[in-house]
Amino acid sequence: MADTTGNPTDTEASSDYNPPPRKSHWRYIGPGIVVAATGVGAGDLVATLIAGSNFGYTLLWAAVIGCLVKISLAEAAGRWHLSTGRTLFDGWASLGRWTIWFFGVYAVIWGFVYGAAAMSSSALPLQALFPDVMDLEWWAIACGLVGLVFVWFNKYAVFEKVMTVLVGVMFVVTVYLAIRVTPNLGDAFAGLLPVLPDEKDSVLNTLGLIGGVGGTITLAAYGYWVNAKGWTNTGWMKVMRLDNRVAYITTGIFVVAMLFVGAELLHSANVAIASGDKGLLQLSDILEEEYGTATAKFFLIGFFATSYTSLIGVWHGVSLMFADFVARFRGAGELKGEEVASGTRERSWPFRAYLLWLTFPPMVLLFQDQPFRLIIIYGVLGAAFLPFLAGTLIWLLNSSRTPAPWRNGPLSNVMLAIAGLLFLVLCVKQVWDQPWSEFF
Numbered sequence: 001m002a003d004t005t006g007n008p009t010d011t012e013a014s015s016d017y018n019p020p021p022r023k024s025h026w027r028y029i030g031p032g033i034v035v036a037a038t039g040v041g042a043g044d045l046v047a048t049l050i051a052g053s054n055f056g057y058t059l060l061w062a063a064v065i066g067c068l069v070k071i072s073l074a075e076a077a078g079r080w081h082l083s084t085g086r087t088l089f090d091g092w093a094s095l096g097r098w099t100i101w102f103f104g105v106y107a108v109i110w111g112f113v114y115g116a117a118a119m120s121s122s123a124l125p126l127q128a129l130f131p132d133v134m135d136l137e138w139w140a141i142a143c144g145l146v147g148l149v150f151v152w153f154n155k156y157a158v159f160e161k162v163m164t165v166l167v168g169v170m171f172v173v174t175v176y177l178a179i180r181v182t183p184n185l186g187d188a189f190a191g192l193l194p195v196l197p198d199e200k201d202s203v204l205n206t207l208g209l210i211g212g213v214g215g216t217i218t219l220a221a222y223g224y225w226v227n228a229k230g231w232t233n234t235g236w237m238k239v240m241r242l243d244n245r246v247a248y249i250t251t252g253i254f255v256v257a258m259l260f261v262g263a264e265l266l267h268s269a270n271v272a273i274a275s276g277d278k279g280l281l282q283l284s285d286i287l288e289e290e291y292g293t294a295t296a297k298f299f300l301i302g303f304f305a306t307s308y309t310s311l312i313g314v315w316h317g318v319s320l321m322f323a324d325f326v327a328r329f330r331g332a333g334e335l336k337g338e339e340v341a342s343g344t345r346e347r348s349w350p351f352r353a354y355l356l357w358l359t360f361p362p363m364v365l366l367f368q369d370q371p372f373r374l375i376i377i378y379g380v381l382g383a384a385f386l387p388f389l390a391g392t393l394i395w396l397l398n399s400s401r402t403p404a405p406w407r408n409g410p411l412s413n414v415m416l417a418i419a420g421l422l423f424l425v426l427c428v429k430q431v432w433d434q435p436w437s438e439f440f
Contacts, residue, residue: 020235028239030160031225032247035074037167038218038313040251042121042306045258046279051209052262053272055199057184059209060191063259066210067252069422071244072415073386074222076393076408078240081223081337082233083406088223089324090335091396100329102388106381107322110217111354115362118311119144121277125303128281137366143311148359151315152352155343156228159316166305170254173302178257180291181264188260204429211386211426220389221317222247227340228320234406265290277307316346319354326350376434383423383430390420 021028051059077088084091092099123139133139151159196202226240265286266273273279273286280303288296323345324335345351394416397408408416 020231020233021239023238025239026242026246029243029246030164031078031222031229031231031240032074032243032245033167033250034160034163034225034313034317035218035222036247036250036254037163037170037309038221038317039070039216039310040170040254040306041118041216041310042124042277042280042303044255045303045306046273046277047209048255048258049262049266049273049279049283051205052259052264053266055197056263056267057187057191057259058195058197059206060188060256060259061194062206062209063255064192064252067248067255069210069415069419070219070251071248072412073219073390073393073419074247075241075244076397076412076416077220077223077389078226078244079237079406080393080396080402081226082231082237082240083403084401085232085337087227087324087335087337087340088220089321089328091401092392093328093335094401095392095395099392100325103321103325104329106385107318107325107354108357109377110381110385111318111322111358112362113365114314115144115358116140116365118307118314118358119362120366121307122304122311124277124281125284125300125307128284129297129300129304140366141363143308144359144363147308147312147315148355151312151319151355155346156225156316159312160225160229163309163313166309167250169305170302170309171250173298173305174254174257177287177295177299177302178260180295181261183260183264187263204425207422207425208429211422216314217321217385218313218317219386221313221321223337224317224320224324224340227337228343228346230341232337232341237406315355315358319351319358320345322354323348323351380431380434383427386423387420387427390416390423394420 048063051063080086080088080091089103092103119140120136122143123136126139126143127133127136134142150162154162196206199205222244226236226243231240261283265271265283271286273282284296284299284303287299320340324340326348327335327350339345394408394413396402397406397412397416399407
């Protein structure tokens with residue numbers, strides 16, 4: 001969100017890859033659709049449903065603010081890639097080797113646990129749609145293997161097209177449900193006023209909703225998808241900003257639609273659902289009772305699209321970041337966005353090694369209880385990543401590492417500072433809530 005303009009950088013002048021258009025236009029968008037689809041998983045929809053069922057429309061404003069906060073983070077990541085011609089991991093590495101070690105530990109532990117969670121989440125709606133075909137664990141393994149083969153053999157262009165189709169399914173399903181439950185638009189507009197519910201821990205619950213709207217490592221992966229699209233210099237800056245706004249308008253529609261469903265279908269009937277992905281299966285049962293089998297099955301298709309976009313999005317985006325991590329760890333020198341644009345990262349052995357790591361080791365967790373200590377470490381690392389991202393982006397984009405015309409303006413600094421503070425509070429809460437006495 002820099003509020004400055006400037007002349008083309010050396011990177012822009014030297015790069016003739018995919019020449020930028022003279023004007024931004026919606027037909028160029030793509031990475032934003034990918035980051036929106038990946039960032040909004042089944043867990044985000046459940047959290048929004050629960051917020052709607054508990055508080056009605058009261059926290060609609062918090063969901064909207066969550067989207068604005070994420071716009072600032074993704075825009076900053078994309079601006080770093082385009083203005084410097086370097087990848088975000090190259091920027092992190094310039095801040096010290098501690099960033100390399102943090103990301104390395106994070107990627108290994110987070111990927112192991114997330115792989116199992118993503119496969120299970122994708123399997124749940126498939127088992128509900130086809131209950132007599134096979135057990136949940138085998139559906140999960142099938143989802144992981146299909147995702148592995150798809151990302152392994154296809155480059156970004158095909159990946160983006162498939163993600164766009166799945167986002168279309170998500171969009172149609174969520175908007176249909178929002179219309180089907182007949183939302184009270186007067187109450188909805190009143191929910192845009194920043195009011196806290198009269199409940200215990202309402203502040204933390206509100207912050208959790210703001211922070212949970214599509215907030216994952218995929219915010220950092222956005223810059224890599226920008227490069228993979230072929231956008232490598234500042235000539236693409238306006239297009240990237242339009243693309244980013246489309247991403248979080250799309251995210252906002254998903255979230256607001258599910259909050260409508262929670263407010264009208266659950267809150268009005270005083271119905272509670274479980275947290276976690278299984279809460280969506282409960283919603284499917286409620287929809288079947290209220291609106292019939294066809295609506296319930298339609299919802300399960302949307303549930304699958306939501307979960308599976310997160311799976312293949314992480315399989316692709318975080319594998320790109322891991323390939324960059326290995327290149328820096330091996331002393332490859334400055335890491336260029338043009339290398340990502342050329343597709344060499346997607347064919348590299350670190351990219352494919354991390355794909356295998358996301359797919360096969362986590363299958364062990366599908367057949368047993370997840371290791372308690374590992375889950376605690378996973379929760380803490382996951383909570384720490386977004387404060388790390390916000391803090392390092394402020395550092396990078398206010399320093400000489402970024403060309404002067406593209407450094408942060410006041411608005412960017414304020415938004416990133418709010419994001420950093422928000423995620424730091426949520427990180428402290430996550431660490432505090434862990435049962436450390438049982439860890440040792």
